[in-house]
Amino acid sequence: MTWHIIGAGSMGCLWTAQFLKAGMKPTLLLREQRFHSLVSTKPILAIDELEGITHHFTINLDSPASLSDSIEYLLVCTKAQDAEAAVHSVAHQLSDHCQIVLMQNGMGSQQAISQHFSSQTVWAASTTEGAWMKDFLHVCHAGHGSTWIGPMSSTPDEPSWQRLKDALEKLSFDIQLTHQIEQKLWDKLAVNCAINGLTALYDCRNGELLATEERKKRLAELTEEVSQVREAKGVPNCGNLLELVHQVCIDTAMNNSSTCMDARQGRATELPFINGYLIKQAERLGIETPANQTLMRELAERHIT
Numbered sequence: 001m002t003w004h005i006i007g008a009g010s011m012g013c014l015w016t017a018q019f020l021k022a023g024m025k026p027t028l029l030l031r032e033q034r035f036h037s038l039v040s041t042k043p044i045l046a047i048d049e050l051e052g053i054t055h056h057f058t059i060n061l062d063s064p065a066s067l068s069d070s071i072e073y074l075l076v077c078t079k080a081q082d083a084e085a086a087v088h089s090v091a092h093q094l095s096d097h098c099q100i101v102l103m104q105n106g107m108g109s110q111q112a113i114s115q116h117f118s119s120q121t122v123w124a125a126s127t128t129e130g131a132w133m134k135d136f137l138h139v140c141h142a143g144h145g146s147t148w149i150g151p152m153s154s155t156p157d158e159p160s161w162q163r164l165k166d167a168l169e170k171l172s173f174d175i176q177l178t179h180q181i182e183q184k185l186w187d188k189l190a191v192n193c194a195i196n197g198l199t200a201l202y203d204c205r206n207g208e209l210l211a212t213e214e215r216k217k218r219l220a221e222l223t224e225e226v227s228q229v230r231e232a233k234g235v236p237n238c239g240n241l242l243e244l245v246h247q248v249c250i251d252t253a254m255n256n257s258s259t260c261m262d263a264r265q266g267r268a269t270e271l272p273f274i275n276g277y278l279i280k281q282a283e284r285l286g287i288e289t290p291a292n293q294t295l296m297r298e299l300a301e302r303h304i305t
């Protein structure tokens with residue numbers, strides 16, 4: 001069984017390395033230009049493990065336009081704003097029974113892809129694994145975590161669950177297939193709605209959001225609005241969301257959030273799929289979200305979008 005991974009950034013390289021470590025032969029799909037610049041080289045993927053060891057693997061690279069294989073398992077590791085285009089770019093090669101796993105933060109891209117690719121089985125993942133890129137095809141595994149994967153499309157039949165389970169079973173990551181992926185996505189959305197935008201606004205580490213009463217108040221207001229929308233959509237709360245947000249601030253105290261890093265580097269952020277998604281859902285339900293709207297306005301004034 002062969003996995004194709006699209007997006008050769010932190011997550012794409014991290015997961016590709018896991019398949020290689022497990023003795024599988026994944027293909028990593030690059031953007032056309034990047035792929036063609038590498039055609040005459042023998043590409044090596046390097047991963048710095050948390051334990052201090054660096055592993056090197058020779059790797060199969062390809063690009064959406066050059067690809068001749070049919071795709072049976074596709075792992076999508078782009079940012080949320082690029083995910084739909086990435087899946088469309090390989091649509092011609094997706095087999096009818098292809099399993100597509102979406103690794104994006106935020107929400108909205110998963111729903112759009114699962115609606116469009118209704119003949120394939122679309123799964124969404126939520127992960128607490130952490131990784132960052134040291135260089136092109138050189139990834140650092142920054143933190144061990146867990147990954148939950150569940151169906152976005154109407155519940156897949158038993159053979160589809162089994163096929164996905166089999167395709168992942170050799171990996172040493174903690175992976176749980178779940179019927180409750182929507183709850184996991186909403187938990188992560190609450191964390192990202194509260195932490196990501198504020199860290200970009202204050203240009204601070206995650207832990208510094210707990211440093212003043214004013215920041216803690218904003219965390220609480222942002223999280224409360226996520227709770228209200230989630231409840232109105234009928235997604236059960238599995239615990240206290242604000243406690244979860246505080247715990248993530250503590251556990252990742254020294255980290256700069258992905259949005260803070262994107263803002264520093266003048267890149268587009270995933271906020272339209274985080275606070276932007278929440279605001280749109282709230283509008284449909286007639287719920288006010290002043291904390292999230294104020295935050296998005298303040299960020300836009302600083303050209304963080």
Ligand SMILES: NC(=O)C1=CN([C@@H]2O[C@H](COP(=O)(O)OP(=O)(O)OC[C@H]3O[C@@H](n4cnc5c(N)ncnc54)[C@H](OP(=O)(O)O)[C@@H]3O)[C@@H](O)[C@H]2O)C=CC1
Pocket residue numbers: 006007008009010011012029030031077078079080082085086089103104105106127128129130131132133258270
């Ligand atoms: N890094 C982490 O620790 C974690 C990340 N996540 C989530 O995982 C997702 C991926 O994040 P991450 O890996 O960090 O992001 P990166 O920006 O590091 O990687 C995304 C990669 O996808 C490539 N890409 C985008 N569109 C295409 C396309 N059409 N064809 C081929 N390649 C494409 C990008 O290329 P280019 O640079 O040219 O655009 C880039 O190399 C995000 O939603 C993120 O929030 C979740 C948990 C942890």
Ligand SMILES: CC(C)(CO)C(=O)C(=O)O
Pocket residue numbers: 105191192195196206248252255256257258259
């Ligand atoms: C959990 C958190 C906030 C960790 O930094 C994250 O998901 C991100 O940075 O995007």
